[in-house]
Structure formats: structure tokens, C-alpha cells
Amino acid sequence: MSTSIPLYRRLAERLRNRITDGELAEGSSFPTEMEICATEGVSRHTAREALRILSEDGLIERRRGAGTVVVQRERSSFAQSIGDYDALLQYARDTQFEIEAVADAGLRELETFGLEGDYKRYSGVRRVPGQRPQAAVTVFIRTDLDPGISPGTSLSGSIADGLEESRKARIDRVTQRMEAVALCKTAARAIGAEQGSPALRTVRRYRDAEDRILLLSESFHPAGRFAYEMRLARA
Amino acid sequence: MSTSIPLYRRLAERLRNRITDGELAEGSSFPTEMEICATEGVSRHTAREALRILSEDGLIERRRGAGTVVVQRERSSFAQSIGDYDALLQYARDTQFEIEAVADAGLRELETFGLEGDYKRYSGVRRVPGQRPQAAVTVFIRTDLDPGISPGTSLSGSIADGLEESRKARIDRVTQRMEAVALCKTAARAIGAEQGSPALRTVRRYRDAEDRILLLSESFHPAGRFAYEMRLARA
DNA sequence: TAGTGGTCTAGACCACATG
DNA sequence: ATGTGGTCTAGACCACTAG
Numbered sequence: 330m331s332t333s334i335p336l337y338r339r340l341a342e343r344l345r346n347r348i349t350d351g352e353l354a355e356g357s358s359f360p361t362e363m364e365i366c367a368t369e370g371v372s373r374h375t376a377r378e379a380l381r382i383l384s385e386d387g388l389i390e391r392r393r394g395a396g397t398v399v400v401q402r403e404r405s406s407f408a409q410s411i412g413d414y415d416a417l418l419q420y421a422r423d424t425q426f427e428i429e430a431v432a433d434a435g436l437r438e439l440e441t442f443g444l445e446g447d448y449k450r451y452s453g454v455r456r457v458p459g460q461r462p463q464a465a466v467t468v469f470i471r472t473d474l475d476p477g478i479s480p481g482t483s484l485s486g487s488i489a490d491g492l493e494e495s496r497k498a499r500i501d502r503v504t505q506r507m508e509a510v511a512l513c514k515t516a517a518r519a520i521g522a523e524q525g526s527p528a529l530r531t532v533r534r535y536r537d538a539e540d541r542i543l544l545l546s547e548s549f550h551p552a553g554r555f556a557y558e559m560r561l562a563r564a
Numbered sequence: 565m566s567t568s569i570p571l572y573r574r575l576a577e578r579l580r581n582r583i584t585d586g587e588l589a590e591g592s593s594f595p596t597e598m599e600i601c602a603t604e605g606v607s608r609h610t611a612r613e614a615l616r617i618l619s620e621d622g623l624i625e626r627r628r629g630a631g632t633v634v635v636q637r638e639r640s641s642f643a644q645s646i647g648d649y650d651a652l653l654q655y656a657r658d659t660q661f662e663i664e665a666v667a668d669a670g671l672r673e674l675e676t677f678g679l680e681g682d683y684k685r686y687s688g689v690r691r692v693p694g695q696r697p698q699a700a701v702t703v704f705i706r707t708d709l710d711p712g713i714s715p716g717t718s719l720s721g722s723i724a725d726g727l728e729e730s731r732k733a734r735i736d737r738v739t740q741r742m743e744a745v746a747l748c749k750t751a752a753r754a755i756g757a758e759q760g761s762p763a764l765r766t767v768r769r770y771r772d773a774e775d776r777i778l779l780l781s782e783s784f785h786p787a788g789r790f791a792y793e794m795r796l797a798r799a
Numbered sequence: 800t801a802g803t804g805g806t807c808t809a810g811a812c813c814a815c816a817t818g
Numbered sequence: 819a820t821g822t823g824g825t826c827t828a829g830a831c832c833a834c835t836a837g
Contacts, residue, residue: 333814335825361803372827377804393804394835508791509744509764527762527787529744552762556743568833570806596822607808612823628823629816 334539337378340369342538344379348388348399359389359397426466426484429453429519434469442532442545447472451488454519455548463554465519469545474498489535489544501538507531516549527552572613575604579614583623583634594624594632661701661719664688664754669704677767677780682707686723689754690783698789700754704780709733724770724779733778741767742792751784762787 344365347353353360360368365376380397383389391397434448448469454462468488470476476491478484484491492498510530517524528549535544579600582588588595595603600611615632618624626632669683683704689697703723705711711726713719719726727733745765752759763784770779 337825363803374828375826378825380804391804392835393833394802396803396835505794506791507742507764509762509785509787511762511787527744527746529742529764550744552744552746556741572806598822609809610807613806615823626823627816628814629821631816631822 336371337375338382338539340365340371340375341379341382343369344383345386345388345538348383353399355399359399361396424455424457424463426451426455426468426487427453428478428480428482428484431478431480433472438469442469442547444469444542444545448545449475451478452519461554462520464548464550465516466549467547471541471543474543487546489546492535492544498537498543500535500543503533503535505531505533510549512549512551517551520549520551522551529555571606572610573617575600575606575610576614576617578604579618580621580623583618588634590634594634596631659690659692659698661686661690661703661722662688663713663715663717663719666713666715668707673704677704677782679704679777679780683780684710686713687754696789697755699783699785700751701784702782706776706778709778722781724781727770727779733772735770735778736772737770739769739771745784747784747786752786755784755786755789757786764790764792766792 344353362373362376362380365371365379366373369376380389380391384391388400389397390400428451430450430452432450434444434450438450439445439448449472451468451470453466455464455466456462470488470492474492474497476488478488489500492500508530510528511525512522512528514524516522516528517526522528528551531546531548531550533546534542535546536542579588597608597611597615600606600614601608604611615624615626619626623635624632625635663686665685665687667685669679669685673685674680674683684707686703686705688701690699690701691697705723705727709727709732711723713723724735727735743765745763746760747757747763749759751757751763752761757763763786766781766783766785768781769777770781771777
């Protein structure tokens with residue numbers, strides 16, 4: 330085996346492609362577990378693990394006794410998600426990421442964020458040129474994808490943006506987590522806010538189709554300087 | 565045989581209790597899979613399913629070769645994955661909106677939120693039954709759509725949910741704004757947090773196809789009790 | 800009744816972390 | 819070197835849905 334990606338993940342990826350390619354139409358008829366076992370030559374457990382992934386991703390729905398169907402999404406969350414992703418990148422294009430430090434990521438940080446492997450850490454602030462910083466930002470990028478930017482550089486756009494253009498890897502999806510926190514000392518100093526004051530913490534994980542994290546960003550937006558707006562259209 | 569709840573779920577529940585009861589301390593030492601198999605008399609697959617539940621709930625962390633540890637940080641965040649409108653409603657279904665007061669909305673509040681016309685104001689907290697409040701919530705609903713709920717009622721789901729079912733109006737889209745703020749006195753008292761402590765403020769505006777605001781909700785999630793997760797997939 | 804997904808067992812090999 | 823969690827197989831019984 331030349332690949333270390335588990336069989337059930339590769340199987341999930343093949344099935345996912347059959348959906349997005351349109352071979353498996355929306356609203357009906359997904360192969361049964363036993364069919365997948367037979368055609369793909371895997372055990373039922375492996376087939377089920379793959380189906381679990383697709384189910385958690387919202388691509389299929391399963392009902393005991395009835396069967397599995399491809400979820401109907403007429404222009405729904407998928408189209409909506411694209412807009413969100415673009416909007417996300419748009420924000421990055423409107424501001425500059427001023428890189429203040431670059432280093433190898435430490436073991437503790439990697440563990441904190443659930444990263445496995447080697448990553449480079451870029452830290453700095455994001456701001457509209459001429460204004461005070463909107464956020465303290467830390468970016469972890471897998472070392473083999475490191476663009477090798479020097480400290481002191483101001484990046485118009487995001488590192489994720491450059492990652493796309495380099496074609497070294499393809500970002501398949503992004504998960505984003507937001508919560509309110511009290512600013513830690515480091516972040517507070519970086520953006521000129523008071524330690525302990527409220528901030529919006531945003532962690533984004535950029536993953537490829539095999540669910541590996543290519544890039545991770547953590548931002549602290551102090552209260553009053555940033556609000557996140559999104560629009561949820563109905564399916 | 566008396567119960568229809570699967571074994572692995574009951575096992576997960578037992579293990580969860582051992583964590584919350586303090587028998588399994590944070591930071592280290594969770595029974596290994598083989599230990600669970602032996603002491604609980606289950607197969608490894610069943611043990612793993614139970615552990616998967618706890619892992620997805622963020623109670624434990626697993627590392628190959630190293631073992632399993634209890635994480636249960638003080639702030640047991642409740643992560644909500646929201647990618648589209650349906651997922652947003654799902655969160656409301658998992659928690660209860662406990663209504664503490666109902667009144668006509670005042671002119672100043674209407675102005676603050678950009679509302680025009682007559683609205684009813686419902687205020688209270690949202691929580692998973694049996695747990696401490698996750699958020700202080702205020703809902704404004706256009707008076708002609710008022711469901712007429714009495715103070716003291718616990719609503720399983722959201723008012724927006726009921727609005728849909730009443731078929732008196734159709735929600736076409738929702739815009740959502742999120743930012744970090746310091747808790748005001750009123751909200752802080754409602755959820756038992758300290759005034760001035762960090763919170764995530766979320767304002768949602770539910771509009772019909774003519775862009776009129778049918779319903780508006782404002783929530784304050786104190787730091788540590790809630791995280792907002794969304795997934796941005798690409799085509 | 801036949802077929803589906805849900806649960807559960809027993810066993811195996813592997814990659815990895817730790818001592 | 820040992821033990822951990824991660825993957826995978828083969829087989830079984832069950833609850834449920836649908837024709």
C-alpha cells in the first residue's frame with residue numbers, strides 16, 4: 330500500500346465524488362451497505378464507517394429498514410456555503426496580515442489545536458491599512474506547504490489564499506468555531522487592548538478531502554472592532 | 565432486555581457519569597479500551613462506540629499509542645454546528661427557551677434594532693434542561709404574529725419555529741450578526757455571570773420575502789458556555 | 800416476508816507513543 | 819518491548835420499513 334489514508338476514508342471520498350459528479354442523484358437511491366461491500370470489496374464495518382462520514386457531512390440520510398438517500402439540497406447549504414467561503418476570503422482581501430514572527434510550531438500548541446505533524450507558525454495582526462489592528466492572528470500551516478514568508482511582511486490577503494494559488498494542495502472545506510473569551514496577555518498587547526477584556530475568538534481549520542488539516546488560523550477580535558455577519562437563506 | 569437503549573449508549577452514559585462525578589479526574593487517566601472491555605464485559609467495538617460519543621462530546625481526548633485522557637475543562641463548551649437554516653433551528657430544538665417576561669416592546673429598543681411597527685418582547689434564558697443557562701435571550705416578534713405565550717412557560721424549540729408552523733408568515737431568510745461584548749448588568753444577572761465579563765452577542769433578524777422583519781432575537785452567550793461552529797464547504 | 804440499517808461479538812494486524 | 823488506539827474482517831441477531 331503506497332497510501333496511509335485509511336480505506337474507509339478513501340471509500341468515503343469515492344462515494345462523495347459519485348454524489349458531486351451527479352452519478353448518484355439527489356433525493357433517492359444510495360447503494361445499500363451490502364451492495365457497497367460487494368462492489369468495493371470491503372467489510373460491512375468499513376462500508377459503515379464511510380457512510381458515517383457522509384452522513385455526518387450531511388450528504389446522505391439513513392433510515393433503518395428504509396434505506397439510504399442522497400440529501401436533497403436544492404440550492405441550499407451547499408450554495409450558501411460557497412458564498413460564505415468566498416465572503417470569508419473577501420474579508421481577508423480587504424485587510425492586511427502583518428506578519429511579526431515566524432517559527433516552528435511547538436508541541437503544546439499542536440496538541441491544543443489537534444494538529445498532527447509539522448507546522449509553521451505565523452503570528453501577527455490583521456488590519457485595514459492605516460487603522461488600528463482588528464485582530465491578533467496566529468496561523469499554522471503544514472510545513473510542506475509553507476510559503477516561506479519573512480517576518481515584517483504585510484500580506485494583502487490570507488495565507489490560505491496563497492495556498493490555493495500555489496496548487497500544492499486543495500482546500501476542501503473549512504470549519505470555523507467562534508466563542509467569546511477574555512483576552513490573554515499576549516493577544517491583548519498585540520492589538521493594544523486590555524488584558525481580560527472581551528474578544529471574539531475564531532478558529533478556522535482548513536482541510537483537504539482526506540480530512541487532513543492543511544492550515545489553521547486563530548484570531549482574537551476585541552469587542553467593538555469587529556462583528557461577523559452572515560446570511561442564512563432557506564433551502 | 566427491559567431497555568431499548570443500545571448498550572454502547574448506556575455504557576457511554578455510565579462513563580460520562582464517572583467523569584462528572586469526579587471519579588475520573590481531569591487531565592489524565594481514562595480506562596483503556598481493553599480495561600473497559602474487561603470490567604464492563606463488552607466487546608471492543610462497543611467500548612469504542614461509547615468512547616466515540618464521549619470524544620465527540622469533547623469530554624475525552626484520544627491519542628494513538630499514548631492513551632485516553634479526560635479533558636473536561638472548566639468551561640464545558642457546548643459547540644453548535646450551524647451551516648444552514650435548518651441546523652440553526654436544530655439548536656433551538658435541543659434546548660429550551662424559558663420565558664420569564666412578556667411585554668410590548670419599547671420605542672427605544674425598536675429604534676436600537678431598526679424595527680418599525682409594533683412588536684412583542686419575550687425575554688428569558690435558553691438552556692439544556694437541567695443545566696445552567698447557556699444564554700440570555702430576548703425575542704421581538706411582530707405583534708400580529710404573536711403566539712401569545714405566558715411568562716413561566718418553557719418552550720421546547722424556538723419562537724421562530726412556532727412561527728413557521730403557524731403558517732401565518734413565511735421566513736425567507738435570516739441574517740445573523742455576532743460580536744464579542746462585555747455583559748451588561750441585566751443579561752449578566754439572568755444567566756448568573758459577572759457584569760462586564762466576556763460574552764458572545766448574537767442578533768438574528770428573520771425576514772420575509774418582502775424584507776420585513778418578522779422576528780428578531782438577541783442572545784448573550786457568556787464565555788465558556790457556548791461556541792458556535794460552522795462548516796464552509798466548497799462546491 | 801424480504802431487505803434495510805442498527806447493534807454486538809471475536810479476532811486480527813498495524814502505527815504510534817512511551818518507558 | 820510493551821501497550822495504546824486505529825483499522826479491518828467475518829459473522830451474527832435484531833428492529834424497523836416497505837412491498
